[in-house]
Amino acid sequence: MKLYWCLAFGVLFAYYTYCPMPDGLAEPMKLRIVFASRQIIKLVGIGAVLSGYTDRISFSRSVIEFEQGLLSLSCSDEPNITFQDEIFDGVRVRVYQPVEKSDKPIAGMVYVHGGGWVVGSVDSYHYQTNYIAARLGIVLVSVDYRLAPEHPFPVPLQDVVKATIWFLQNAKDYNVDPERIAVVGDSAGGNLAAATASLLTFQEKYKQMNLPKLKFQGLIYPCLQSLDFLTPSYQQNKNLFILNQHLMVEFWSWYLTGHLKYVAAMKVNNHTSPQVKDNERKIMGHDQIPTELKKRDYIPPTDFNFGNIGIFTSIQNHLLNPSFAPLMRSIVTGLPSAYIVTAEFDVLRDDGIFYVKKLEDANVPVTWKHYEHGYHGIFSVFKGPIASEVGRQSMDDFLRFCRENL
Template identity: 40%
Template structure:
């Protein structure tokens, strides 16, 4: 049975390679990297995951996780471990949450305390982990001489919201409270993350801004963040929702796995029929579409939602940070936002940056017209991603 399943998977992979060879948008820089190294791999993985579930081999999210992590593992084996030189890397627990701590040798030997950074990996709250992001977090720690804490939060759908958020808050608070153990200045700690990790970084920042008795975060640095689940027809969803690197179809699946693990509502979400008239005319719709001028202010407790499990959560800023009210944005730390033109999530980051600026938060927004989702992970292979990494590091070095 195992051999038969393996042969089916190999045959499926060959067919999918042909099927998934999608034309590359003209504006993409280094199209070979986009098409072969990331876009096709992700789409093939997504389809293999569905085929596996159909054959009775695990669930779609479990299979997607296994395939993606296996691919990354092979890449890391080929890469070697030299990128970790000069670092002490420790897997440990922060208040019951798994984390990986990167301590530059220079930081441990420094006579003065160094900055710190808490990092949350991407992957739609469903896939990837601290291992898949190991080269990125190690690079940040080495280049900045900063202690980096990479959080291995619990994944959906086995652990739906607020599990990942709770883990992220707990690990961040623990680091803020125990920074001296790592020779870190607790007043110089920032928070960062990519994609779903950007969501968690923004959500944690919103909550800790109101927390008393803790040092304030120095910055939040959000990389291609996913920030809202009420409008899947923004211009970037319409223009780029078909791209292999991250499709609208997969984004909606990720949101549902994180929300309630019920994909029976997928078509409803994709058609924007999961909110109702009240929300579509409310201030929440205005948070997503700044051009809306005729909005009605409504209270969450008065909204009538469709019959969808946990649907009211889509207006919770801990789940979707773009839903934070204007008053909650005031007083947030200086913020860095990275967005890419060829990314279904482009508008999420752009809208959040604009709202923060309107709330008089200091914002540094880097937009890459030829970039695509998750390209930063290829910072050492892809020229534009390398430039983006340099700019990201330059911001952190300055702010921390």
Template identity: 40%
Template sequence: MSICFLQAAVRQRIPNLKDKRPAPGDLQVNPSGRQVPCSPLQVARLSGNGCTAPQPERQALSERLPRAPRGCPRRSRTASLNRDYTAPQAGSAASPPVLAGRPHHDLGGGFAELSQTGKILEKTGLCSQITFGRYVRQGRKLGVDPKLFIQDLQFNKVPVRVYQPKATSDGRRRGIIFFHGGGWVFGSLDTYEKVCRYISRESESVVVSVQYRLAPEHKYPAAYEDCLNATIHFMKNIELYGVDPANVIVCGDSAGGNLAAAVSQTLAGRSDLPKLRAQILIYPGLQALDFNLPSYQQNRGVPLLFRERAAFFALQYLNGDALHMQEVLEGSHIPPDMRLKYRKWVSPDNIPEKFKVRGVKPLRPTDFIAEVYETVKRFCEPNLCPLLAEDAIVHQLPESFILTCEYDVLRDDGLLYKKRLEDNGVRVTWYHLEDGFHGIISLYDYCGFSFPAGKRGLDSVVNFLKSL
């Protein structure tokens, strides 16, 4: 099944769609909510054979399309052509990240277009947005790696993929338990295959990639429990994989970073298991109390994670739906006394001033809505929002590595957790990608594209591992 097939199916389900096709100059809404004129290229994309753009202009536009790298799905050819993105305001300390010589916001149009296609498919009853999103993001199984043994197993009924270097080792290796990102909704072992292979090869470590259950079919705490159970199983059977029990690390990106932080906190108090050597949190999402922190304001329309989608994913994980998303975005879901309690940990005051010079404004407090709080009150549980853990837990945590990106709504979650860890005497290595955006690590060697910032970020993870 292809995206073209899905779009054709949509046109069959909506007979009068042709009458609704846009013309050049018609207004459309971009990801940041602004109305902008519809370009002839967008008309060509949305209209198919019934395009209202003149044939010569369509041909000229087609000739300007960049060729997709060999082996890359065709959708990638146009993913970088739309530029309807809220650009960083003046005063930014960094320039936008670059993809093959072009700013990263070139990705925004293609990402928004895929999101819109998912909404159309859901409205027409063909499939849900989430099903379509999983189809688009699905990875491919790679061939044999000459340097790694790779096998699919189950750890306490949780599917995992184990990567072991083939080269001989003088002693026991370090073990890395990896939790993939994807908003608790997307992602798979195949999606992160290249990332896990790279980490295993370059750091000469055993890597265990965990396929936890996904929302909304499996709500919180399913993903957390799967990651915890897989980690405990690995630690109890560690001798089978030639891993040093004193050198086990949990690692994850985005939602996987959230899960790694939660697992690390849970294991901090366990006396029947070896202590974790470290935790690696790559642009983690760590709280759902405040979706108006400076990074949320600055990067609300920056791909690959928009502000609204961050709240959408958190609600899908918690409740299996996105009800009350607007109230959550506005902050009406947290009681005033609880907001005051957690302000010492979740506050713009704890973020360095240099991160608040770009497009930040103070916001008026919103009225608390008790009915909404009743549906989302588990947002205050540390296993879901690790930033809210008590100091007694935080000070027991292992050495930590935190990677943040300037152009990421979750940047401040990482900065706030970094401060909490340091305040509790935990050693922290922090790596900040001034030209990075959310999800950049997961796009390592994606269809032949080159993200220099993503490669630097991945290498910083490897270098940290080698230093342990």
């Protein structure tokens, strides 16, 4: 019997390993191995869910923890960093500090993990946050915010804001200069980091607290808007297994409503109105995306006169809320400087580019790093069994920026 299972596994693995990959993608063979592994795990998950052993969300979270655990196999804890779990104003965080105490205040960072607001934790990101803190010699606070769909918007954002404010106010207790604290996040964490920077800059109740201004906002392939799921990058990468269009729309839907009722409408942009589509072209028109990035599998939209008004009416307060979708903020002058990462093979590529343009137009200092051969998740593969050169480069570039600007 064991032989049959081994043969079945081998056949499936070989079959999935030959999945097509777009030309130009960095180290496709490694990604094929990841894809094959995920597909087999997915088959196991379908059986477990159908049998009632678990549910889809719980299984997905377990898979992420397992995958991140594999990535961390060659990333042992850094000897010059100590860490412990704490509570910042009711929010669970993990605090990383240098073992050797400095005679003068050092820099700090709030890190917000990705995972579509649905999966991920301080544990699954431990190897990454531990590495960053050690390489920079800073105090890093990794926020274990509550997850959707159990806790949809605005709960995850509220957790990040509360933890960030507490750290800003108590930075000196950690020998941190409160004027040298950045907020950084990847993917959904990039959304929360951008929204946090925006709220602390513009919302009156936070302005009255006279908080130190964040040093910069680091947005690693962030998701920043939920109006257009047919941008060039969504079209070009809609079937790429790393993060496809359908899964990203599901993530947005879980964060938005806690359910998947509107996913079908959202995938074809039927969740907004003709008027909104007309207005959004001024904010995120496809002409803002460089021509060279639209040569692959892109069809320009020709019809904007459609939309389900009923759906839009029920969710418009969130869709147009800059705390939910930071790209929706009309005035961004005064925001902290930004470090923005985009990857060519990523449905979220254009979200980042739209934000780069928006900040540049408002004279907000922006450093934009685009990885031509990169894909969603490169920031997590700087070490370990599936590390890639583009992953190492993205981490090295980020660390270099931090050393020069934090």
